[in-house]
Amino acid sequence: MKSPVTVALVGNPNAGATSLFNALTGAQSAVANYQRVTTSLSTREISHRGVSLRIVDVPGIFSTSSQSPEEKIGCDYLHGEEPDVIVNVLDAGHLDRSLFLTTQLIETGLPRITVLNMIDEVRRAGIRIDTAMLASALGSPVVETCALKKEGIEALLDAVVGVVSAPPVTPLRLHYDSHLEAAIDRVQQHMAELHPQELSPVRSRWLATKLLEGDDEILRHESNHVELVDEIRGEQSTLAHEHDEDAATLLASARFAFSNGLLREVRQQTEDPTAGFKLTRILDDVFLNRSLGLPLLLGILWVMFEATFSLGAIPTDWIKAGVQLATDLVDKTLPEGMFHDLVINGVMAGVGGTIVFLPNIVILFFFMAVLSGTGYLARASFLMDRVMHHFGLHGTTLIPMVAGFGCNVPAVMATSVITNKRARLIAMLISPFMSCSARLPVFILFAGAFFSNIAGTVVFAMYMASIGTAMLSAVLLNRIIPGSGSDAFVMELPPYRLPTMHSVLHHMWDSAQGFVAKVTGVILVGSVVIWFLQEFPRNIVYSQDFETAITEMESRADSPAKDEALRSLKATQAQEKLEKSYLGRSAIAVTPLFEPLGFSWRESASIMTGFVAKEVVVATYAVIYAQEKQSDGLTAALRGAMPPATAVAFMIFTLLYAPCLSTIAIIAREARSWRWAGFSVAYSLTFAWILALAVSKIGQHLL
């Protein structure tokens, strides 16, 4: 026996192969209730009853021969790797469609196990499946599972071990009508002659069938055998002539005839077969209602952002209190001096000022987990397809776009579901406009400071602005980037499902961990760097002699006027010190660029530091204002520093300008060119500048 034994999980998209992979291996791969969540192979090794198994989660495919690019990874794996065992994962509620893939897997001749996943849904609908009869008809053991509830996992592992320890059995063979059989025989013969001793009879028959089906990939392999290619073309046209249908259609019809016949034998429907999905129909009557559907989508998003803001406020207050407590403690224990200032005004201000947004981020991810886990996201792309089509985008682009609300990096990677290369590039270039959770702190801070009554709605509006800009820019990119072509919208709408508590909690935990890692990593380092930049150089030549003025003022008799004058003197000095620091000087150097937008050097400084990661924007503000000793907090300080119109312009600018370093890197990797990554930076900066200018000009009249 080979060790480890390679076990490939193969099934239709959304059949639950990844959930099964997680249940088998203890992995935590992302799952959701829509197609193509898994876009690459993942592998884990486990051991069962002393046999070590290498489990491979293969991205979902409907067929081994459709050759649509999104199925390429899965198909290539089956052609190239030849796993030792195929675990064919079927959605038990959708057997009519998914047995088609099974018929193709039978022809590979590899040992198989058939898994009826989500068996609970089928049982609830009152459908019974005769698994013993199914097993003998498919020539493989049949195991019933419910991967999310971890049911049937032991039985599946036992079956895998059983198959690998048993002596090889003669593989099952599907029989087609006599014309097709004859054609397959002839091509198979020819293949066997061309590759003597290389191909087993099963393998050569499989290849022959696929060649007749029109598999260009395999045909390319054989392209130097001109006679074979000619023969295939000949067989195809004879078949098409005799049957009035091409060979691919004949084969597909034969496969469906086999599976339909089989299902009539093994499946007993005790009730109305659609009963199981009654709830889905009722929910769709509401969510996909022709007049209510789109307003509801907007409403759901509004609730999501309103809750992100307002529910987040409560735990945020606790964290704020905790940060204050810690700051006071450090303040008392550390001796006065530079290290004291670094810790209080740099680290505590920057890290503490950012960590308070943790609750908001966790709440946002809770909603995203619910939207994708229930199947609503698939509905949203269906609802939006027509609108997005107008902008030259595809309905399914919505999924990477919504993923972008979390982080732009997976959003760029998720564009791999888009078939057309140019459409994919456009989707990639617009995804940085999607407001990721790193920008959320900026919105919450500014919306809370300037529009405290409608802060949730302002945050929602910023997200809408992000979608709007993404769409507008798609129109523009469609004109700029040469070429044409778009994908067909072909999408299965899965039944609504209740996401498991575990997966939702895992999503939230993951986002919390990621955020804390960022705060204790890039934000911590950033805060320290910013503190040094604003603290040095020390030998500043002030415009007036503050020291003498302050000593002189302190010697006067106590009065409220004296306190006021002293406070003002110290503030002016702190202000001038900041402006003459390295941070201030470099920010002032670029400020002319931002002056039309109404930004001061503080905004310029935050924008510059935010290139690294957008969370740093808030940290920079926190460090600058901590230095200016504003006792009434960052919120009040901001309110005093700029008019509301400028605040909105700043939010817009932060939303749109340059993707963060990780996103730039991922664009360069996925687009396979640094030029497109550079283009993305220049393009988004231009967009941000123009829109922020427009907003600040219009805002001055309105606010």
Add this chain to the structure above:
Amino acid sequence: MNQHIEMDSVTLADLRPEQQGEILKIDSADGVFKRRMMSLGVVAGTAVTLDRSAPLGDPRIYTLMGYSLGLRNTEARQIRIRLK
């Protein structure tokens, strides 16, 4: 052989909510599209109904083989059906 059926056949995009259709043929020269549709169960003989349309009438959701498939009208027009 089935020429007169083809004469009065309609496409999937013509299917109305209360009607029952049966797939006849995919009329497309695009082999990838054809194979992709077939792997989703769009083959001759499959019964199909229109489940609902998006707010602007496009795309639409069809029910076939016990599941819901969303398709744009452009694609649906390439699928010929017979009304039952």
